[in-house]
Amino acid sequence: MARVVVDVMPKPEILDPQGQAVANALPRLGFDGITAVRQGKHFELEVADDVDDATLAKIAETFLANPVIEDWTVRRVEA
Amino acid sequence: MARVVVDVMPKPEILDPQGQAVANALPRLGFDGITAVRQGKHFELEVADDVDDATLAKIAETFLANPVIEDWTVRRVEA
Amino acid sequence: MSIDTVKNAEATPDQEQPYKELGLKDDEYARIKEILQRRPTDAELAMYSVMWSEHCSYKSSKVHLKYFGDTTTDEMRAKMLAGIGENAGVVDIGDGWAVTFKAESHNHPSYVEPYQGAATGVGGIVRDILAMGARPLAVMDPLRFGKPDAEDTKRVLPGIVAGVGGYGNCLGLPNIGGEVVFDESYQGNPLVNALCVGAMRVEDLHLAHASGTGNKVILYGARTGLDGIGGVSVLASETFDDSAGKRKKLPSVQVGDPFTEKVLIECSLELFEKGIVVGIQDLGGAGLSCATSELASAGDGGMHVWLDRVPLRAKNMTPAEILSSESQERMCAVVEPANVEAFMEVCRKWDVIATEIGEVTDGDRLVITYHDEVVVDVPPRTVAHEGPVYHRPIQRPADQDELQANTPDSLERPENVLELIKIMAASPNLASKKWVTQQYDRYVRGGTVLAQPSDGGMIRIDEETGRGVALSTDCNGRYTKLDPYEGAKLALAEAYRNVAATGATPVAVTNCLNFGSPEDPGVMWQFEQAVKGLADGCAELGIPVTGGNVSFYNQTGTTAILPTPVVGVLGVIDDVRRRIPTGIGAEAGETLLLLGETRDEFGGSEWAHHVHGHLGGLPPKVDLQREKLLGQVLVAGSRDGMVSAAHDLSEGGLAQTLVETCLIGEVGARVFLQGDLFTELFSESAGRVLVAVPRTEEQRFTDMCTARRLPWRKVGVVDPGSKALEIQGLGELPLDELREAWEGTLPALFD
Amino acid sequence: MRVGVITFPGTLDDVDAQRAVRYADGEAVPLWHGDHDLKGVDAVIVPGGFSYGDYLRCGAIARFAPVMQEVIEAAHKGMPVLGICNGFQILAEAHLLPGALVRNHKLHFVCRDQWLAVENNTTPWTTRYDKGAEILVPLKSGEGGYQADQKTLDELEGENRVVFRYVGENPNGSRNNIAGITNARGNVVGLMPHPEHAIDALTGPTDDGLGMFLSLLDAVQVKA
């Protein structure tokens, strides 16, 4: 068993209303110095050992992310 | 300027309908060997250098996560 | 970053420009040069290319759409406060209220990115309504998809539905109706049309124009980013040179932010209320190019815009990109200098970014500067209103005769008619659309009087008097394919009938004309015929077309979609409390009456489609005088409290109407029919409505029908004690079995 | 009876809540999110909608609004507070009510007429109902699944603090079919369904929701 993390983020040129809302709220809450926020998704997968990197990339690209508007990264963390 | 990543995940005992839906869909799409999926949020913050770790923890705890249902991690990535 | 200025353009007359990639033809490019007496700058080229696109300039449809105006009489125009050419049509509905409504397509974007495409489609039409000075009050979403069980339908449908809901729900606009239609021809070309209706006091009507020298042009709402730039990125890659090299081709996808739009709506309404807006224009397709050129073109002077003042979301955007960006949730207002501070104050209250980006000048040019360099200097009319006009070749398709000759007469008719009722109720096109509509908020703002599953949606406009409006959209693309002229009339007839069935009086029409490629003479023939049919139909009914939208190029390869002129009819009701509901059983002992005549008409029918996969013959006959009479009878029946429920007959015929009235009312009925039961139950003859009248009113109501020469027939009684639909001579269908059939189909396909 | 109705950016059902207060013969007092002022009202309604777009989490941004600091203080002193839908989410985020509301289990926004059982008719918002009565009101939300740890659930059940429960099929995956709850003191109530959309059978499925606003009228008058 391995643990795999997939992070999915809105592409830089794509509007990110959620991140924007967070960024706008922070100063109102008294937190200064945060100049930009982007919000995406974080997936944690429990993966059988025979699942290879190519398959993981495929899962991220075709299913977890929407490549039209999102970028993604896949990384294996410790078992 | 530093980049800070905050990951927010549903607590293990809390129902995670989104992660569940992903886990259920994967075998239907022909991807086997993924035994569990949990879905959370991934934030990327651009942070001024004078913002300390305690402040970041506070932001995560009081705002980015809802401690009633979520756990969170904060990490600084390269400047 | 080197910027292509007017000066530079004059100095480099022979520089090659990628006008072809931007969709301009050789002669169009030549015309731009002739207008400007030089080559256009990059920014000008970007402006002309979007504004002269099919979508913005209506270059293929203009010559045909003119027919709507030609056939609208002064009498029809009497209640029309704004018509074709404005952002949306406006009608006077009485009591000092004006109502504005319009439909728009967002087909292709929704195919590429279903959720965001549909969401921004809703956002766009809502801003159109807002730009008339009205409060948006409700939305509708006529949708078309490919085969229900196709992979691509499974990809696009859930996303589109979630997008319509995600955006509309968050705006606080009740969804009061729409359509979900499946046909193979929409595979790869789903249709996402969105309609919005709004209301205002008559005196608050705002039209988009920039007049008054010295008045300020204020851009407010979201920042401008790289969204939806699509094509124009070919310009960017030529002029944009930072260390990272050329900018990659940008996706032409826009992401919506309904929250920003909600705030924009409230902010705009407060501005209107304070009377500090001279002119207003929404930013939709073609963004600032469109807004500035249209405002200037419709005004009485010129305009100067300082492009570097536009608040940006992305770094290093070129003037061409800023002008072409389709970033959502932006509006442009013209404000007198004395009111600018008051304007800004309201925007601050709502946390809306507002920037003075230009002013009305006394010249006749639209001049746009970027850091003091002139990048655009054009006569605004040539951009906004004097685009190319095409007379595309028109040709009745060679196989049209063959199609019409292939009648459904030889199709095998069923032995078990009772079973067929259930089979048809479960067919994707007739099945309950609850899976879709329950993702839409229909209650917000507390004005919704009728929504799904009623024939028409109805909202209360005035809480004091109860005045309201009803709306329905319809189109049967199979009918239009068989005969585009009659098919368009049939779409009009059905929408009209649906509105009348709620007790409202139809008063105005909008449309969304979805067709294949205008470069195909066969498609152009369908288009021309449909426009004629719709316009002639409106003239016959005496209600004007107040606006609409054209979407061409809905085709895969050489195969076009079914011609789909979606027709929206608006009706007025003086008191929504006398609305007619759809479900029977509200009052004990109701009689079921069938108004209108049934003929053996199965061309383009749902039965032929679902059971035999057949499309051929001629569509049902349409008699608009009959529809008008039917409408008058229904309104009279509602006014005098003679009708307790009504449901029109359309796809699936009487059988489907009976199934729906029973299931919606949650009561059984006993039905007795004469003649051939299959024809009685499944024919799709137009001009028919099933009404339920309380037994005490039966005589009075039927006397009225007889006096007005509207054919009627008693076809059954409501049976509150029974839990079944019983058809004499055929047998019984338990309601729970029917419900399972009717409601089970969409969840089985899409859950 | 003067009842405050808060408007945040993105609030939608404030007009409906105001109308419901008027139908119950009360005076609806609009409250603005940015003001530190409750204008001397007898009770507060936090209405439905998508405050701040529901970005981040539903209610997460709204709960920090200036007016909410006043609401929190007043609630601790016993003022009747009602959170409907997004208002419930905001009250949970503000810790006036325990637990949290998460994405519906089927992931879709759900708008439907929903039967509810009245489980507690002792709050200022529910005295007009019989205990065990069933009412039909609209439910419309994408994140209405009530979640709390077992201890909290046991507490809620043990102290009779579940105010409304879904009848029939669970629409959103709420634990224990919970549709609405109250705080320990009983003055703060939050529920996902929308009683303010069910005050007139013309525009809602029933007028069953009006009872909540009439209950408040009684409570305020008794106090006065």
Ligand SMILES: Nc1ncnc2c1ncn2[C@@H]1O[C@H](COP(=O)(O)OP(=O)(O)O)[C@@H](O)[C@H]1O
């Ligand atoms: N996409 C949709 N959005 C909202 N309402 C819809 C949608 N599709 C269908 N409906 C509603 O469902 C009901 C049934 O639709 P339909 O059978 O097409 O009606 P009709 O045949 O009377 O035009 C109507 O109230 C219609 O407005």
Ligand SMILES: [Mg+2]
């Ligand atoms: Mg109908």
